[in-house]
Amino acid sequence: MGRTLAEKVWDQHVVRHGEGQEPDLLYIDLHLVHEVTSPQAFDGLRLAGRPVRRPDLTIATEDHNVPTLDILAPIADEVSRTQVETLRRNVEEFGVKLYPMGDANQGIVHMIGPELGLTQPGTTVVCGDSHTSTHGAFGALAFGIGTSEVEHVMATQTLPLRPFKTMAIEISGRLRPGVTSKDVILAVIAQIGTGGGAGYVLEYRGEAVREMSMEARMTMCNMSIEAGGRAGMVAPDDTTIEYLMGRPHAPQGELWDEAVAAWRELRTDDDAEFDKVVHIDADALTPFVTWGTNPGQGLPLSEAVPDPEGMSDDDAAAVRKALAYMALEPGTKLRDIAVDVVFLGSCTNARIEDLRAAADVLKGHHVADDVQMLVVPGSMKVKAQAEAEGLDAVFTEAGAEWRSAGCSMCLGMNPDQLAPGQRCASTSNRNFEGRQGKGGRTHLVSPLVAAATAVRGTLSSPEDLTHTTLTFA
Amino acid sequence: MDAFTTHTGIATPLRVSNVDTDQIIPAVYLKRVTRTGFEDGLFASWRADPGFVLNTEPYSRGSVLVAGSDFGTGSSREHAVWALMDYGFRVVISSRFGEIFKGNSSKAGLLAATVEQSDVELLWKKIEERPGLELTVDLEALTITADDLVVRFTVDDYARWRLLEGLDDVDITLRSADAIEAYEARRPAHKPTTV
Numbered sequence: 001m002g003r004t005l006a007e008k009v010w011d012q013h014v015v016r017h018g019e020g021q022e023p024d025l026l027y028i029d030l031h032l033v034h035e036v037t038s039p040q041a042f043d044g045l046r047l048a049g050r051p052v053r054r055p056d057l058t059i060a061t062e063d064h065n066v067p068t069l070d071i072l073a074p075i076a077d078e079v080s081r082t083q084v085e086t087l088r089r090n091v092e093e094f095g096v097k098l099y100p101m102g103d104a105n106q107g108i109v110h111m112i113g114p115e116l117g118l119t120q121p122g123t124t125v126v127c128g129d130s131h132t133s134t135h136g137a138f139g140a141l142a143f144g145i146g147t148s149e150v151e152h153v154m155a156t157q158t159l160p161l162r163p164f165k166t167m168a169i170e171i172s173g174r175l176r177p178g179v180t181s182k183d184v185i186l187a188v189i190a191q192i193g194t195g196g197g198a199g200y201v202l203e204y205r206g207e208a209v210r211e212m213s214m215e216a217r218m219t220m221c222n223m224s225i226e227a228g229g230r231a232g233m234v235a236p237d238d239t240t241i242e243y244l245m246g247r248p249h250a251p252q253g254e255l256w257d258e259a260v261a262a263w264r265e266l267r268t269d270d271d272a273e274f275d276k277v278v279h280i281d282a283d284a285l286t287p288f289v290t291w292g293t294n295p296g297q298g299l300p301l302s303e304a305v306p307d308p309e310g311m312s313d314d315d316a317a318a319v320r321k322a323l324a325y326m327a328l329e330p331g332t333k334l335r336d337i338a339v340d341v342v343f344l345g346s347c348t349n350a351r352i353e354d355l356r357a358a359a360d361v362l363k364g365h366h367v368a369d370d371v372q373m374l375v376v377p378g379s380m381k382v383k384a385q386a387e388a389e390g391l392d393a394v395f396t397e398a399g400a401e402w403r404s405a406g407c408s409m410c411l412g413m414n415p416d417q418l419a420p421g422q423r424c425a426s427t428s429n430r431n432f433e434g435r436q437g438k439g440g441r442t443h444l445v446s447p448l449v450a451a452a453t454a455v456r457g458t459l460s461s462p463e464d465l466t467h468t469t470l471t472f473a
Numbered sequence: 474m475d476a477f478t479t480h481t482g483i484a485t486p487l488r489v490s491n492v493d494t495d496q497i498i499p500a501v502y503l504k505r506v507t508r509t510g511f512e513d514g515l516f517a518s519w520r521a522d523p524g525f526v527l528n529t530e531p532y533s534r535g536s537v538l539v540a541g542s543d544f545g546t547g548s549s550r551e552h553a554v555w556a557l558m559d560y561g562f563r564v565v566i567s568s569r570f571g572e573i574f575k576g577n578s579s580k581a582g583l584l585a586a587t588v589e590q591s592d593v594e595l596l597w598k599k600i601e602e603r604p605g606l607e608l609t610v611d612l613e614a615l616t617i618t619a620d621d622l623v624v625r626f627t628v629d630d631y632a633r634w635r636l637l638e639g640l641d642d643v644d645i646t647l648r649s650a651d652a653i654e655a656y657e658a659r660r661p662a663h664k665p666t667t668v
Contacts, residue, residue: 015653022645036503037550043507129548146573146581147552198569
């Protein structure tokens, strides 16, 4: 019987097969490090007198604590500053390459791996961050780990792991204009639930996926974790290879040819069987937004806030709890929900294509009165590219704030936070209670919906705006 | 890591499903660079509510947390496990865990015991009938005993073995140092490096 893409990559990385209680030992090709989940791991190494086994397969950046204003000034928050300074000391001591604030390559850890050409098909990629699933867009087996595992990878360049189960997400048909991969993944999570992917690697397949750019694939793979999945994957194809060609860490010359030949083999065999198959009809999808406090609580923008009345006791209790936190009434049309803040950013949707799409919607419009819009490129590379294209001017002329790269308002860890009670349309990945700041309320949306919402002040799609032409949808 | 064979302690019922790690410990508490001291951040927003279960005697003294389904979803922060342990929990019981949380628990020495949802309901009922009831969790026998109720739980074999023996993961892996070197010798030359 044939093998799935995930199984092929797994098999290529088995250092030794498991015996007895011990699972397979898997080799890790790339370890991405940031300031939040690494200090205790470096401490562990120090205590045990161990080096980082392969600093040449390890790379670090600063992202979670980074202020997106005055990025060159010392961080005002003392505890945040200590965490960043601790990373700088640790990488110095252990010989790991770091892209610090102010560097042209600094950015969110899941942005810089692909940009530098480090994320490649058929590699195993880990990081002490759940959104490591992003890198699966290249046909890498990429997953988030905890700090104990970060230390384990630093010390051994391996991880003991049980094989994951495999799930095919078959996306048939083609996406309509104005519908993005963000809408696809929100629909997938609403369909299978936040635990539906637990234990699985999700492979996104089908015509709609083949037509997606690398940026769009990354958005989808990024949120695999929100469906409970360990990883998300897309088989590499011409789009992948074109993206990688000429990147700083992509192979060159003969090695490039060798690599491409190996990458072309990385697809699920026709006779392979997935443990589970989920079908999504791309043609039927419309812009999708969340109304609740987990990413599975989403609906098409055209619908209304659900009514817990008539649901099973457990479901009704969960919906009531979410609606109470979100301060929403059942039956309210989603399009009537007014927001205070719009956040365009995060490792989910802060790539150049996301910024272009949002700028295209904003052009000729102005952000609504009483709405604050933050545009935070995911990396300094994206920032520079956007500025070269004049997108920054589009955003600032529309009344949005143009910031420097970082995790920003995706999580309440740096100065970019919602105030209690504030409501935000956010292109990030998690609408958990307090995720964007204590008491803040989050609606997850695509960059197109974010931009249209900023203009109208209520959850909207570009088709709600007049005089808009969509070229990047 | 300390070995874990059995644990007996007061059970705390947490009748909430989809408890993500942002609820277990909000991001603002993740800035510490040390390995301990995270108990203040445990369920920080919910603890602001005087009626929250951890603000209620005797549940505030619990060491066995009985939670709804999909406990520990979301962020990979191991700080969620540390916060639970720093507060005093040794066991979390749920019908389904976030995958990364489950892995982190086994590394740090917190037992994440998976039981049927119907057994979670039975345990909640039992605990709420007799607040302060102590549960005994036996990792050898894979049982949870609550008075006259005995329910079975599952845990990954490898996690169980390491918890029972108190083994350090890195030490186990370094026994395979030769295999790692052999693998490195046969890695394709086109694989990327960061230098």
